[in-house]
Amino acid sequence: MGAQLSTFSSFASQTFPPKSTFSTDQIPDLSGRVVIVTGGNTGIGKETIKVLLEHNAKVYMASRSRDKAQAAIDDLKSQTGKDAIYLELDLSSLAGVRRAAEEFMSKERELHILFNNAGVMWPPVDLVTEDGYDLQFGTNVIGHFFFTELLMPALLAGKETSPDGHARVVTTSSSGAYFHTLQWETFVDGPARRKKTPMDLYHQSKFGNVVVARQVAKRYADKGIISTSVNPGNLKTDLLRHASAIQKFFVKFMLYPAPYGALTQLWAGTMPETINYNGQFLVPWARQGRCRAEAYDDELGEQLWNWLQEQVKDK
Template sequence: MKKDSGGWPVFAQSFPSKPKFHPDQIPDHSGRVVLVTGGNTGIGYETCREMLKHNAKVYLAARSPEKAAAAIASLKEETGKEAIFLKLDLGSLASVKAAAQEFLSKESELHVLFNNAGVMRPPIEWLTTDGYDLQFGTNVLGHFYFTELLMTALLVAVKTSPDGHARVVTTSSSGAYLNTLHFETFKDGPERRKMGSNGLYNQSKHGNVVIAREIAKRYGDQGIISISVNPGNIQTDLQRHFPTVARVILNAVLLKPVQYGALTQLFAGTMPEALKYNGEFLIPWARLGKAHPECYNDEVGERLWSWLQGEVQAFEARRA
């Protein structure tokens, strides 16, 4: 693959060429354990469906037991196979901890972690249980903590995987190009509210790319492949906080069916070729791209990792 650097990235990636990758190309995943956050709907649901079709043992992580049960029933009807529910609210560090403990009580290895869940443009007043901006707390901090807690299982899977790797695939977006990191906005305050919900969303997606690259740097020599992806402009529940008129226009002009949205992360999580792209950013549909230049700034990555680690350590200390 050649890196796509032409034109204005957000515009160019909104109108990608016809996909060359199809889920039918995914290798058999018998004996492999896969976990998908936000697996009850949208791109996460499609990812669960394809992984079940290719014989993986799939954990569907979601907040709502009722919505998860409906999704699991639908997946079983479509694939003949049953996903396993894992209760997870990424907006609560206590829930993240409990979910990781629950998973590790059942499984010793995790071959693919799809950090797929996210929240987009909620009301500005909404915060996480622990007082962080809801979008940053859910999309970045929650997934960071969850991944770190599950790293032991990922490292075990490296030893049992046929290709000698385990993978962490993080769903970002084209919004990663539209903002950088503003540490004073991670928690509530005047600067956060001034940025607004859209800017906070773009910041969180930028943060996803930075942390995915940091995971690759820190764990790559131990067999962990970490890739962030822009899934494309997709029709999902993620736009539920948009005004009705805006949703109608987007669906008519810009957004693609949800099946397209899973292509890039499925490629990253399953295909042999993706092993070459540790720390990289993939764009629609399953092509190698280039993220915002600041995503490759090592000082920024170190600072964000240290900040997240510090918040997690403070949470752990409060629980002790």
């Protein structure tokens, strides 16, 4: 009961967070910094890229649709006077993830900040990835894990030229991470998965994001990599496109504009003080928080990491 109350209290404090003490005008100049934002053509990813461009970063918008990305790039150019660079990335295809990483590394030797921001939320349960995984777990967790691992040589090179001697990986999770752990038999399609609701599968994937981010922190900390996961807050974005009318009605009273959602991940990715939060779960708005207790189970983290490595070893 005590753990359940703690979980509910944490969730409630993030649903209606206190006023932020961080604002984007505090971000230092990012000239010379190379950044990737996955899913950057809409929502908080687009807002994140906007601020990064305003602070002179070189930003790759890693998205599946070239047309949607180009429209976003054009819009951002009109707002900032600067161009983001399109990188084709389909996180629901492991072959597509590899192609994106290879394309990036053919152009850049260094990567200073990786925002694993893209996500799928509440799609129909019959949708799976190209490789047969649950669409939400495959996209949100497996795809980002593989992308991060493939880009690790560039991140390790990037930390050498970062002002603070670190490269950063910021993974967008959710308050949904509080409501589910891992049920291994639901990662791929089958009877167990089909019994779950799209919301359950989403919550599982967001919990998985926290676990993987902690494992990246644990495994690469001595090499200069800072890895955090963030709850960006409850936001008015396209992520709700699969929600029903009833779901949209009940959540609309607790939603904030998309720029609010970019605050915590921008803080994690750009500010000097957040190098002290390696492996931590950061919450609205730009605060250190704590996920549910199971996220800090090193045995569970090791098990998930090993499972993920097995899935991508021949891809």
